[in-house]
Amino acid sequence: MLDSIINTTLLDDVMKEDPTTNSFQDFIATLSGHEDSLLVMSGTMGNRVALRTALLAPPYSVLLVPSNGHHLTLKDVEKHANLRDDVYDYPTRIISLENTLSGTIMPMEDTREISSWARSQTPPIHMQLDGARLWEAVNAGAGTLKEYTSCFDSVSLCFTKGLGAPIGSIVIGNLAFIKRARWMRKILGGGIRASGILCAPARVAVEQVFLGGRLRQSQDTPQQFSKLWLSLGRKLQHPTETNMVWLDLEPTGIDEERFADLAENAGVKTTRGHLQGRVVFHYQICDRALDALVNLFVELLKSKRSVFWE
Template identity: 55%
Template sequence: MATSTIASTKNEISFQFEGSDDAQQERQRLLDSISKSAWAHNNESSNDFRSDFFTKPTLPMLEAVISTSLGDGDMGEDATTNSLCEYVAGLVGHDASILVMSGSMGNQVALRSALKAPPYSILADYRGHIINWESGGATALCGALIKMVVPSNGHHLTLDDVKKHAILSETYYDAPTRVISLENTLWGTVMPLSDIRAISKWARIQDPPIHMHLDGARLWEAVVAGACTLREMGECFDSIQLCFTKGLGAPIGSIVTGTSEFIKRANWARKHLGGSTRQSGVIAAPARVAIDDVFLGGKMKLAQEKARRAAALWEELGGRLQFATETNLVWLDLEKSGLTLEQYNATASKFDIKVGEPVNGRLAFHYQISDEAFVRLCEFFRAVLKPTS
């Protein structure tokens, strides 16, 4: 961790503990504690390829927590939280936003807010997070039918896919499509802006218009890859969920954006799910640092470059991929590469890198992956593929 960052944090604490000898001793104890704390290094995350949420919050994030406001988030009285919500809404071009505890909560808050009176259904890619990783929340909490669609092109949903599977009739047999939920990135792949725009335009001319929701937990990655801007996504969707932990490195939190009326309903949905907080500034402050320092600071691009280099080496050594690497996720096809999961995991453990669950065969690159860990990953590739190369 940079010395200047530690010094800045020390100065912040020094100001608070000027005075008596006892106060100075307490100050020194805190300074020593910070220098040795988990905030001052990213040792545990530097070799962790399991997911891009295995990052560590940083000293600048701790500084932000120390200096944050401590208003009541549930009452809408925390200045830091309100500033973050206004800031993110502005980035995507929406009227308002609401801070939530996680990406799953963000998606469920958005869906619950968009769906008003049953019967209704949600159309989504069959691989989507809202279907496979959120404990059936959309069905349990909203009572919604989920229309799972397999993309005809094998990569992403198109307008033809949506038209084919959307339920537009409203007889008493039907659960009409009221939400189209897209995901960008999805499994690390980018949904083209042209297809998103086509689906959005069609959805909005329906009677009634179909709500467009984006699970944008990793939308930051699509933007960094040059596929779109946040504003372009905001123009296409009525609600967007953005995660502060996946790739950005904040310790907790996601945000949902939309119109002012939509966010008013989202406040109700968040309360229903127990997601309101008191001193929410301790969540909002490091999230703002994550956006400015990691996303806007260009650090995510380096992670994507490492992912592309790793994917290229895997293939050069005779390994196979499940599909092309487009952002920060590399999907190894272990079976077609002639490997068993047991071989793969056992060999990885010898190179001091963390792979495996929650998704076996997937490698996630984040900005805290060290160059040394990347070198060991490459050595691991050469070792594990040697018998089949």
């Protein structure tokens, strides 16, 4: 990635002058089966740009309520969507899904059912996907990238997180949508000069990490870790389907600060104050750190004098 940054072009993306950026946006659009795409600074900006682009004017409502605790289903959509066009109503204009959600995968069958229903309405309801971690779902074999993105009118994908690029996300849609999205990006302060310095490492991340198969390690390891945790008589908050493990710490009496201390002593960095039992595995985590963490947990959880119960 560093080599790609050193050798990239440094022209202006606001004026659509940078060949590295233009080529990369065309590459992602083709990879996802859409007409066009737009580089943005972050996943938060990508989601906001997509929503602002799709929602032309209020009033409206956005639907994002899963009743099964795992993923939104067509039954949820049909129950909660407001299809009336009355002065006292707030019609549902967008169905916003997230895949993965807490590391769990939105099934392809449910995605297609909701998409088909949304597009059959008059007017059609815009389908938007927060796909920051969609790479993980695809890598787990839940469906191809094009199969998932074809169900949506707009998609936001992130090049940091699991792919490891230093910065950047991208919004995908048709030509008219991306043209308007450029306005929204400018309004939000997202115009990028010398944008090649962002696109060059992002392309390396997509080609070498996603297409190159490196994400497999970030999913094999958490599966082993989850099985170990369960074998010790512990529970998970959510099933381990991709690169996230959600440890149920409360029944064990484990203090999160102590958990973070022990993990970092073993060479594994955690996010203090936001842990909530979530452990996210990256393909670049070294085996030595993981072995140290696993061995530590085994000894502590098996010991009656564990420091977790001091």
